[in-house]
Amino acid sequence: MNGTTPGSGSGDEPKRDPFSSPSGDRPDQDPQSPGLPSWRESVPSESNMPPAPMEGGGMSFAPRPIVLAVRLMYVGAGLTALSLLFALFSRDSIRDAVIDSDPDLTQSEIDTAVNISYGVATVFPLIAIGLWLWMAWANKRGRSWARVVATILGGLNILFALMNITLGGFGLNTLLNLISPVLAGVILYLLYRPESGEYYRQMSAPKF
Structure with missing residues (x-):
């Protein structure tokens, strides 16, 4: 005997320790190397993950029509x-309007009417x-x-705005009254979109 163990001859392949890592497979090896699956592939990225539902089953985000409606509000x-701001600087205009409406008013009556209108x-x-x-x-x-x-x-906003337009002359306040009913109409349209209705339904569902 030459002191060698069976299978240790030059023509035999060396035995591998079953508990050792494969050649070159160190724990700190780049998981993106060819032939090796990457652990990153099994973890979905944050951008691809669906929105998490809120506690109680509601939606965790508002649909686009609701977002636009809130911005318009x-x-x-x-x-x-x-x-x-326009009204704060219109006291003199209010006084002139009161005097023009009834020139026979006393000074006390004019002041009272101006204070009420200004308020x-x-x-x-x-x-x-x-x-x-x-x-x-909300x-x-x-x-x-x-x-x-x-x-x-x-x-009510649309109704009062139209009344103010028909009663008053053209000015900054009238321009705002023209914008107000249009704004209210668009907001109501957005609030009653199908996706908005589903959002209200889910968010108002009973929470268990």
Whole structure:
């Protein structure tokens, strides 16, 4: 015997340790090397993953018509703020209008009429701004009652705007009154799109 174990001759292939890694397969080897599956291929990228549902089964995102409607509500709030700014500097115009309507009024009556008209012209826009922002917040979250309230407010907005257009002369306030009914109509159209209705249905579904 020459001291060698069977199978260790020059013509025999060396035995491999079954617990060792294959040749060149180190744990820190690049998983993108040819012939080796990449663990990254089994993990979906974040961009390809579907949106996760919200707790309770609702949708985690608003459809495009709702997003556009909410943005237009913010535009409506901005236009109303512009109308408020215009009203703040219209006290003299209001006084002139009161005097022209009835020249026989006393100074006390004129002051009372101007104060009331000025208060209405400034308070109503503040309330309207709050309603615009409230409707934007509620409809963005898919509250079904918010769409109903927005429908009622939108109809009143269109009605009052048309009344102001027929009663007043042309000016900045009249221009805003022309934009307001168009804006309200577009918003209501977007809120009643099929995908919007599905969004309201899912977001208002009972949460278990």
